[in-house]
Amino acid sequence: MRNHFKCLKLALVVMLAVSLVASAQTAKQPAPAKRKPASPAAKTQRAVAASDLSGLWARSIPPAAADQSWVYAFGPQELPMTPWAEEQYKTAKPSFGPRSVAIADTNDPVYHGCLPPGVPRVYLHPFPMQIVQLPSQVIVMYEYDNLSRHIYADGRSHNPDVSPTWMGDSIGKWDGNTLVAETTNFNDKTWLDRMGHPHSADLHLVERFRRVDHDHLQIDLTIEDPKAYTKPWTAHLYYSLQPTWSLLEQFCEDNDTFLDLEKQETAKPAK
Amino acid sequence: MYRSDVDCGGAVLKVKLLACVVVVAALLLVSVSLFAHHGEANYDTSKVIDVKGTVADFRFINPHVLVYIDAKDESGKVAKWTCEATSPNLLLRRGWTKTTLKGGDEITASGHRAANGEPLLRLMKIVSNGKEYGNL
Numbered sequence: 489m490r491n492h493f494k495c496l497k498l499a500l501v502v503m504l505a506v507s508l509v510a511s512a513q514t515a516k517q518p519a520p521a522k523r524k525p526a527s528p529a530a531k532t533q534r535a536v537a538a539s540d541l542s543g544l545w546a547r548s549i550p551p552a553a554a555d556q557s558w559v560y561a562f563g564p565q566e567l568p569m570t571p572w573a574e575e576q577y578k579t580a581k582p583s584f585g586p587r588s589v590a591i592a593d594t595n596d597p598v599y600h601g602c603l604p605p606g607v608p609r610v611y612l613h614p615f616p617m618q619i620v621q622l623p624s625q626v627i628v629m630y631e632y633d634n635l636s637r638h639i640y641a642d643g644r645s646h647n648p649d650v651s652p653t654w655m656g657d658s659i660g661k662w663d664g665n666t667l668v669a670e671t672t673n674f675n676d677k678t679w680l681d682r683m684g685h686p687h688s689a690d691l692h693l694v695e696r697f698r699r700v701d702h703d704h705l706q707i708d709l710t711i712e713d714p715k716a717y718t719k720p721w722t723a724h725l726y727y728s729l730q731p732t733w734s735l736l737e738q739f740c741e742d743n744d745t746f747l748d749l750e751k752q753e754t755a756k757p758a759k
Numbered sequence: 760m761y762r763s764d765v766d767c768g769g770a771v772l773k774v775k776l777l778a779c780v781v782v783v784a785a786l787l788l789v790s791v792s793l794f795a796h797h798g799e800a801n802y803d804t805s806k807v808i809d810v811k812g813t814v815a816d817f818r819f820i821n822p823h824v825l826v827y828i829d830a831k832d833e834s835g836k837v838a839k840w841t842c843e844a845t846s847p848n849l850l851l852r853r854g855w856t857k858t859t860l861k862g863g864d865e866i867t868a869s870g871h872r873a874a875n876g877e878p879l880l881r882l883m884k885i886v887s888n889g890k891e892y893g894n895l
Contacts, residue, residue, distance in 0.1 A: 590801050590874075615848060631848060736848045738821050 539665040539699050541626060544735065545727035546616040560584035560612060560682035562709065562723035573686050573716040580684025587683070596684070597677060602633070602740035604654040606678030607671060607693060608709050610635060611725055618735050619697075619705075626660060626667060626697075633740045639669045646672055652689055654678060667697040680711070688715035703729040802871035802881045810840050810868045810880055814887070817860040819847045824895075826860060826882065828868060842868050842880040844895035853894060864888055870895075 550558050557565060560582075569577060581587075583594040597603040605613060615631035624642040629635075641660040650657070656671035676689040694710040705727040712720045812830030824844040829837050844850065847857075860866070866887040873879035882895040 733852060736851065738846065738848055
């Protein structure tokens with residue numbers, strides 16, 4: 489009996505600790521917006537989407553982060569690459585991660601010519617994004633290089649008339665409170681991440697966007713690319729609402745000074 | 760020996776550890792405010808050095824904020840240093856503006872020097888105008 493009391497006391501202490509920590513987290517966040525009375529138009533909109541993803545979102549450190557790898561890669565360190573992908577990966581000279589080289593020596597497409605990072609790599613660039621949800625589409629505006637994507641949720645299919653693109657062709661469907669976006673028709677000119685993991689032009693990306701609560705967004709990314717990966721794999725991204733921030737300009741092309749500086753940093757010292 | 764006695768005794772430590780893990784995990788669930796800077800191979804990350812002098816120029820621009828410092832070495836000669844920080848977009852949200860530093864400001868900059876020995880610094884900390892700025 490005494491032992492059961494000891495166990496119960498411990499359980500209560502843990503529950504109290506957890507709730508204190510949780511309330512400390514939520515105490516910092518702004519109160520949820522008051523709901524406006526529903527107009528007939530608003531009711532129609534809510535019939536289409538049970539959730540609103542709109543907001544300016546900044547990435548949070550993942551709960552299980554053991555090191556900085558989440559900054560430049562998705563999922564586990566070792567991805568289930570096919571032999572084709574292994575060969576591609578060997579040729580990559582990234583400026584991030586354990587295989588990094590000096591930036592003047594990198595063949596990362598983003599750092600030569602400021603080519604678009606593609607999706608999902610764009611999520612690894614450390615800038616916020618703004619989501620604007622409309623009845624027929626969800627627009628995701630990335631601060632990095634002022635890139636944007638439209639996820640069409642009006643029942644259309646993928647566009648069969650366009651050639652492969654940097655950021656892909658996205659359509660979405662609502663599954664309860666979750667927007668399930670499917671993106672295809674990628675070109676093969678981008679890296680999957682900042683470590684140089686590859687993807688093929690057959691990449692089929694699934695993103696599940698879910699507003700966990702007013703101030704938190706979760707995106708579950710599933711990579712389906714049989715040419716590059718032996719099985720689909722999923723990564724999780726976590727975001728916090730930033731109600732006082734606005735998107736700022738950020739063009740990759742602004743890096744003349746930066747590239748000159750990096751060339752100086754890696755030049756052989758004068759004898 | 761009651762089994763429940765042994766189970767609960769063993770669970771005491773595990774529960775305490777779990778509580779610690781929960782607290783630490785919750786503290787980590789904050790907006791990202793630091794990220795591994797790429798091109799680490801460019802810098803000598805084995806030591807942090809200080810550069811003391813006056814601000815010659817301050818460029819609050821993308822992709823990297825640049826602080827140019829005129830620093831006097833031991834012999835009194837002026838060495839011109841170029842110091843880089845992260846994007847102004849990130850620094851703005853940490854309280855910086857385009858006038859946080861100005862030409863003529865006294866400054867001590869700390870960071871990693873270029874691996875080739877050039878007067879180039881990847882900034883980690885700045886002390887100027889009586890204020891300390893980290894997370895650069």
